[in-house]
Structures are given as structure tokens and as C-alpha cells.
Amino acid sequence: MGDMDQVKSFVETAVGYASKKCESAIARGVLSSVSQIRFSQNRIDIAKQWESLEFVLFVNTEGAKIGIAERSVTSEDEVRRFVDDTIGFTRALPESQFFTGIEKEIGKYEKIKDRYDSKFDGFVEDAPSIVNSAIDAAREQGARRVAGALMLRKQHLFFRSSYGSEGSTQETMFDLNVRAFQEKLDHSGQGLWCGTLPTKSVKEMIRAGAQAGDLAKKAEGAEQGEPGTYDLVLSPTVAANVIGFVPDSANPFMVLIGQSALGDKMGEQIAPEFVNVVDNPLLPGGLTSRPFDFEGTPTRPTPIIENGVLKSFLHNTTTADMYGAKSTGSSAVLSAGSGLRLLLPNSSNLIFEPGDYAIDELLEGSKPTIYVTCNWYTRYQNYQTGEFSTIPRDAMFLVNDGEMTPIKNLRISDNVLRMFANISALGKEAPQIFWWEVTTPTTIPAVKVNDCRMTAATL
Numbered sequence: 001m002g003d004m005d006q007v008k009s010f011v012e013t014a015v016g017y018a019s020k021k022c023e024s025a026i027a028r029g030v031l032s033s034v035s036q037i038r039f040s041q042n043r044i045d046i047a048k049q050w051e052s053l054e055f056v057l058f059v060n061t062e063g064a065k066i067g068i069a070e071r072s073v074t075s076e077d078e079v080r081r082f083v084d085d086t087i088g089f090t091r092a093l094p095e096s097q098f099f100t101g102i103e104k105e106i107g108k109y110e111k112i113k114d115r116y117d118s119k120f121d122g123f124v125e126d127a128p129s130i131v132n133s134a135i136d137a138a139r140e141q142g143a144r145r146v147a148g149a150l151m152l153r154k155q156h157l158f159f160r161s162s163y164g165s166e167g168s169t170q171e172t173m174f175d176l177n178v179r180a181f182q183e184k185l186d187h188s189g190q191g192l193w194c195g196t197l198p199t200k201s202v203k204e205m206i207r208a209g210a211q212a213g214d215l216a217k218k219a220e221g222a223e224q225g226e227p228g229t230y231d232l233v234l235s236p237t238v239a240a241n242v243i244g245f246v247p248d249s250a251n252p253f254m255v256l257i258g259q260s261a262l263g264d265k266m267g268e269q270i271a272p273e274f275v276n277v278v279d280n281p282l283l284p285g286g287l288t289s290r291p292f293d294f295e296g297t298p299t300r301p302t303p304i305i306e307n308g309v310l311k312s313f314l315h316n317t318t319t320a321d322m323y324g325a326k327s328t329g330s331s332a333v334l335s336a337g338s339g340l341r342l343l344l345p346n347s348s349n350l351i352f353e354p355g356d357y358a359i360d361e362l363l364e365g366s367k368p369t370i371y372v373t374c375n376w377y378t379r380y381q382n383y384q385t386g387e388f389s390t391i392p393r394d395a396m397f398l399v400n401d402g403e404m405t406p407i408k409n410l411r412i413s414d415n416v417l418r419m420f421a422n423i424s425a426l427g428k429e430a431p432q433i434f435w436w437e438v439t440t441p442t443t444i445p446a447v448k449v450n451d452c453r454m455t456a457a458t459l
Contacts, residue, residue, distance in 0.1 A: 189215025
């Protein structure tokens, strides 16, 4: 696979060669080592490891024609052929209507704490025993069957721009998803944990197993829920997906393509005054923390919502030019559909300021309240207006007069902007959430939302 000295040499060759043939170029090489452990029926099924070299090239030629390509390379000659192929392909494309240039200034990059675990390789060797401990913890809480996956990643990255910017990062990360079941599949619970320092997170991983088992046990005997209007308490897992969608869509490209409800909301009060959200790419221990974006712009925290008011969108060079703003260091290579890839703004780590309430306090109240611990299949009927639905999975409870009853087969069918405005309280513990329903790492507490519409679910 090579080493970082070789990757650096390839990147320098690519940019130097491309600079003679096009207007601007960026090359990025990433060496990755990934380990995966999958488990079901209380035992590990698969434990595998693989390594890869991702070499990404961006070129701009003939005005606003842009091309982004990825290829595995093993020699300097292959690098030059890759450049020639990418430029040749780009010249055959029409000019992009969504490109005004890339970062030209050379900036200074911050050092980010807690992004690399020096004992990562040893942890990979110990990981199966830790997974087995999480399985045992779930069973000790009453689970009959336990399943899930642990992913471990180590990456070394080097980039260079034809305008002179260059930088490197070294990072590790992990995410664990545990699901526990009783005899019936809908008597289930979920536990999640993620981070960047796995050797310092063993207790939390085992605790995720215990949480899944505890919820599965409490979900036994779940009754059919009654459709209606309820106050909801969303666990951090659910809140990251539903409530986190609003600041995650503070993106001018999403506005332009009709996939954001925030297009005309800048400066408006969209939540109570105690709601504050920052996109922070410099977060210590953030899964996607980064000192520079794809263009080489230095990153910085960007307040998106302050005291409930929408304050800012995320920008790269192009959207900043279009909006008369300044880049927030948020540029990334993203798919725009049909195989097309563009430089677009992208969230890093969304951080919700926590509140003052324990989970038991959030569940108190005179009105019937539903506690949702997990959700799947979030679908938007209209992104611009915010209508959506999502299906609670795993343990869900009706809390009424201090009694907690497990229920099932309900769907949240509401408007995400209305729910955001109806946030009534925030929990005081805010874990980082990342899994297949939450692809932007989001640090968020449990959230109480008043007067939400629940309909009958059909699976």
C-alpha cells in the first residue's frame, strides 16, 4: 500500500504536473486502515481488516470546467497518467454553474486535540474481547439475543493545492452499534457509542451493550400505541436525526436544490432562546474534526443558531462568492447525483448546547408523553416546507401519571421546523451521535418537544 512519504510524493507530483496543464488543482492522498467486527446471536460472526490508499484529484480548466476523480496509484508514471486522464475528461464537460474558484490564500492550521490514539493498533487486537464484554453486558440486563457492529478506522492524510496550501492529519475513530432483543423482534433496544480514542472508551462501549439490553427488557409486552398528539422526549440518538436535520441543512447548496427549509429564515427566531448550535470542525475528539477543508481553507467554529435565531450558513469559496459572504472552511467533495461530484459546503461536527434536565425530569409533566429511544427510515415529503415522517424502532414508552408503559407501532408524522420551534427543554448530558441514520456527527442531549403528531405505523 505504501507509506506517507510515498503518498506525499505522489500528491506533490500530481499538483506540480497538473499545474502546467490546467488553471488550478488539488490532490489528496489518504492511507486508511479499517477493522470491522460484526456480531449476531450473541457471538462474533465476522472480524476483518483491510487497508486502502484513496487518491483524489480536483482540476479546473477552461474557465469553470471542473473534474473530480479518484484512483489507486502505485507509481509516479501512474500519477501523471491519472492527471492527464482527469484533465482530458474535464475538458469534455460543460462549464459548471456551481463553481467560482477555490481558496487562493495560504492559511495557518490549528492543532486539534484528541484526534489520534497512539495505542490504536493494540486496541484492534483486543477489540473482539471488548465486543464480547458488550454482548455479555446486554445479556446481563435481560437480553436474549444481541447483534451489532464495531468499526475502527485509522487515517493518514496529506493534501496540496496548486496555490501553495498543504497540510496533513493523523486520526483514529470508532463507532459501536449494539441492538438487543427478547423473543419478539419488536421487544428490542439499542446502544451506541463513538469517538476518536477507543482505548479510553472501553467502559462506554460496554455500557452501550448494557443500555441496549436494559431497553430490550423494558420493551417486553409493548402494547399498540394510540395515534394522537403528544409531548415527545427524543433520546440523543433520535434528536440527532430529527432535530439535528435543521442546522445540518443550513447549507446554501441544499437551499438552491430545494432540500432545505431554511432558505428564507436567515435572521429569524426558529427555536426558543435556549437553543444554540455550532458547527465546530476544531472540536477535540470530534469524529470529523479537521484543521482545513478540501480547498485548504483553515476551518473555524461557525455559530449556526444563536439564542434560537438562524445566524449563518456554511460556505466554501463558491457559495461565499454567491452569497457575498466569507468561506467558513466547509468545502468537501460531495455527490450531486448521477455520478456528478462537486466541491460543496458540508457540516463537520454539529454541537448543541446542553440544557439543565436529567432524563427523568424531561419525562415529568401533566400531559401524556412518549419517550422515543431509536428511529429508522426518516423520509421527507417536502424538504422545503419540512414535512417528514420517521418510524420509532426498539424501545418506546408512554409516560402518563408517572407510569411508563412500553408501546409500539407508531410513526412521528410532523413538520421539522414546527418541532424545532416547539422544543421545550434540553437534557444535560450530550453524547456524540453517529450511525447510519446520523451521518453528520452530532453532539446533542435528549430533547423534549411539545405537541407532536403520532400516526399509526405500517411496517
